[in-house]
Amino acid sequence: MLWLKYALALTTLVGFWGAGLGLSPFIPLPASLLGLLLLLLGLVWLKRIPSALLRVSQFVLGHMLILFVPATMGILLFAEKLADNLLWLVLSIMLSTLVSLGVTAWICQRQWQNHAHANTDNEHVKR
Template structure:
């Protein structure tokens, strides 16, 4: 369903679709947390939930308009959501300085990997779209 179609839907139906999209996000985070808790995997439940969301979107072939409408405001204000995490780092400055080398190496490698994967995906998408 396109954004225009969602906007044309009756108010009750539109609200129901938005609530279902928000519930999906919450359910995937809860499911990710539950799986991590039961399995003991060393990964955040939120990250696992996001991976499950990615899998669902890949299977669907796109982002539903209702999910886009729910997540767009969150993405616009993403930095506000990260403030508690950044502030929490200040509690562990001693530990961080003790392992500064490993932290910097990990941050650099993760950044390089992210940029590399992003460039690779972009090239594939551009090749697919070329006439």
């Protein structure tokens, strides 16, 4: 019975992806993104997450990395083609990724701290 529920949850994910694919000729956004937004709308309407859907999505997202493996092997293809500029490309990607990771996290931490202070201040005022 539990397996049936999990199968149903998996079908739901594929179904919403299919719905996104059906919508993509009309809305110029990637199909998987449209499917994601549709499912989000569905959950907002439902006001809760069905437990089987939660379990299945946690499993799928926890092991999502394996789905990237075939595409990742493309690294071997382009390493030869881009040999002349490879070093610069690698440098560009590493530098931009590390700097923006640090900056984004730093700004976010500051924002949340300010917000937390503002919240506690407000509560003091209320009291």
